[in-house]
Amino acid sequence: MEKLIFTPLLIKKSYIYSIVLLALLLNSCTLFQTKTHDTTGDAAVQLTINSLHAKQVQEKGLLDSDTGDELALLYTINAYNKEGQLTSVNNGLWGIRQTKQNALILADQFDKIDIPAYRDGRLLIAVSLIEIDDFKGERKMDKVRDYTKSVRFPKLLRVSAFDEDKNLPPLELIDRSFKIAGYKYFKTKQMDVSTNDDLGGTKQAFDAAELNNIINGSKTIKETYEIDGANVNEPYLYIVKYGIQLKKSAK
The missing domain is CATH 1.20.5 (Single alpha-helices involved in coiled-coils or other helix-helix interfaces)
Known part of the structure; x- marks a missing residue:
């Protein structure tokens, strides 16, 4: 041989x-x-920011001149299938806007974002308020806008899982969602958001039963969340109201 x-x-x-x-x-x-990827889902679920009320701004300026805070409101909605795997994300952005004491920003100022949702799936939303004291802030935000108001699908089906993501802080989840949308390092590199810049936020998880209630049209979610705290002994209080509802039947 x-x-x-x-x-x-x-x-x-x-x-x-x-x-x-x-x-x-x-x-x-x-x-x-x-x-x-199923780009339609069983229904389209929409996240709407109904209002942002500046009950108490942090920066009132010299002699209480009420200069206001330079704010940006970030929000995201993530959809998962019945196995708990992330299927798509959609991100929203409002700001940067100088917001004075007792200002009330209504729903028409905020972009609505929707996402395909699935029966027996999961849903995760997050809202975060940041302050950007940076003359380049608006220019940076213009770059971020290209990655908002559009549903993005992960390249791989198993990017992350609902059980893991629901434990992330709101701004961390939003940062991750922007990364999936194609905008990397939003928090740490592009915007350089420090601890003092992160005014606070909220996150809400919907399990299969709750999501089915929304899809079946028997449940509309309306939430009110207070974002309060203090930076360098300067207290602030913002009230954000948002809603989750069925936009239309996708199938």
């Missing part, structure tokens, strides 16, 4: 071919998973 002799060159070429083949297989799997 003729012996096969594997030279180092042949082994090297075989190794390279194996790597290339594996890369092509992984890439085809990624494309396959992306194409198989």
Whole structure:
């Protein structure tokens, strides 16, 4: 029997071919998973910011001149399938706006965002208020807007899970959602949000039963959340009202 002799060159070429083949297989799997996303779902669920009320601004200025806070409101809605895997995200942004004492910003100033939801699935929303004392802040926010008001689908079906994501702080979840949408390092690099810039936020999780109530039209969620605290002994209080409701039947 003729012996096969594997030279180092042949082994090297075989190794390279194996790597290339594996890369092509992984890439085809990624494309396959992306194409198989259900972009309609069983219903479209909408997140609406109804109002933001500045009951007490943090920065009143010299001699109580009421200069106001430079605010941005960030919000996201994440949908999961019945296995608890993340299927899509949608992000919203309002600001940067100088907001004075007792200012009331109504719903028409905020973009509504919707997402395809699934029966027996899950839903996770987060709202966060930040203050950006930066002359470049508005320019930075303009870049962020390109990644809002549009449903984005993860490249892989198993990017994260509902049971893990629901434990993230609101701003961390929003930062992650922007990353999935294509805008990396929103919090740490692009906006450089410090501890003092994060005024606070809220997060709400909907399990399968609660989501089915929304999809069946028997439940509309309206929430009021107070964002309060103090930075450098300067107290603040903001009240944000938002709603979760069925937008339309997608199937």
